[in-house]
Amino acid sequence: MPELPEVEIVRRDLAKLRGSTIVRIESSDRRVFDARASVVGGVLREVGRRGKWLRLELDGGLVFSHLGMTGDWTLRRPDEASLPFERVRMDVERRGKVTSARYTDPRRFGRFITTASDIDAWRELGPDPWLDGIDEERVLGFMKKRKRAVKEVLLDQSLLAGVGNILAIEALWNAKIDPRTPAGRLNARDVHEIAKGLRAIIARTLAYDEKMVKAKGHIKAPFRVYGHAKEPCPRCGTTLEAIVQGGRGTTFCPHCQRSHWRP
DNA sequence: CGGCATGTTGCGCA
DNA sequence: TTGCGCAACATGCC
Numbered sequence: 001m002p003e004l005p006e007v008e009i010v011r012r013d014l015a016k017l018r019g020s021t022i023v024r025i026e027s028s029d030r031r032v033f034d035a036r037a038s039v040v041g042g043v044l045r046e047v048g049r050r051g052k053w054l055r056l057e058l059d060g061g062l063v064f065s066h067l068g069m070t071g072d073w074t075l076r077r078p079d080e081a082s083l084p085f086e087r088v089r090m091d092v093e094r095r096g097k098v099t100s101a102r103y104t105d106p107r108r109f110g111r112f113i114t115t116a117s118d119i120d121a122w123r124e125l126g127p128d129p130w131l132d133g134i135d136e137e138r139v140l141g142f143m144k145k146r147k148r149a150v151k152e153v154l155l156d157q158s159l160l161a162g163v164g165n166i167l168a169i170e171a172l173w174n175a176k177i178d179p180r181t182p183a184g185r186l187n188a189r190d191v192h193e194i195a196k197g198l199r200a201i202i203a204r205t206l207a208y209d210e211k212m213v214k215a216k217g218h219i220k221a222p223f224r225v226y227g228h229a230k231e232p233c234p235r236c237g238t239t240l241e242a243i244v245q246g247g248r249g250t251t252f253c254p255h256c257q258r259s260h261w262r263p
Numbered sequence: 264c265g266g267c268a269t270g271t272t273g274c275g276c277a
Numbered sequence: 278t279t280g281c282g283c284a285a286c287a288t289g290c291c
Contacts (some may be wrong), residue, residue, distance in 0.1 A: 002269060031286085070268090074265065106287075106289065107286080107289050108288085109286070110270090113271090148281085166269050247282075247284090265291105267289105270284105271286090272283100274283090276280105276281090276282095277281085
């Protein structure tokens with residue numbers, strides 16, 4: 001369940017384990033699990049996140065976790081059986097009590113890496129729009145250099161880490177900007193609207209995810225256009241269109257998401 | 264059965 | 278060197 005807000009929810013859950021000692025890590029999955037250093041025996045000091053990457057800081061080591069498309073972490077008692085699609089099990093102990101963190105991932109696009117130093121993927125991430133804020137001048141400069149559609153550029157993790165397909169679609173709808181607009185044609189005001197749009201959808205999705213954690217009942221997803229192709233635009237009533245950009249689906253309103261772009 | 268999916272990487276080609 | 282399109286990864290769901 002991964003985009004910035006979902007990963008943030010997972011981070012908060014794992015942060016409950018701060019101060020614990022890693023007592024055991026097990027995985028038979030060579031695709032997901034990459035052991036570059038031994039971290040067993042290390043004490044978990046901090047659970048960080050930038051974009052979609054989780055970074056567990058230990059005394060004498062690091063653990064990086066990426067949820068791919070279908071990854072998730074669940075805290076269980078150590079005696080509980082393996083979960084369906086469980087790929088990694090990490091047991092930690094604090095004051096004699098053992099908690100077993102289970103990483104599940106049906107599609108196995110995720111990664112779990114134990115290492116002694118920061119990995120390239122982490123170092124190459126841009127700022128996190130939620131934790132670090134959005135430097136609009138930098139975003140504009142980045143956009144100015146590209147010819148691709150703004151929607152595709154927003155998915156570049158070196159621009160703003162954590163923006164995925166849904167957030168990009170929703171932010172552009174919030175900003176009333178056509179996702180096909182060549183990035184280089186955006187102006188400062190467009191970038192300002194996109195920044196506002198991103199902050200809004202991140203806040204909205206986080207709030208939704210927080211409710212989901214508590215109330216088990218079904219809550220309506222907070223998305224205005226993602227998953228709503230062929231339905232009326234919530235703003236103007238025009239039928240929402242679905243297109244493919246860079247191999248990913250995009251939904252948008254052909255009427256109110258125009259800005260200054262013309263085909 | 265066919266098509267689509269909240270992500271990323273790697274390959275071939277212009 | 279760079280950018281782009283697309284397949285691949287693996288599985289569930291509609």
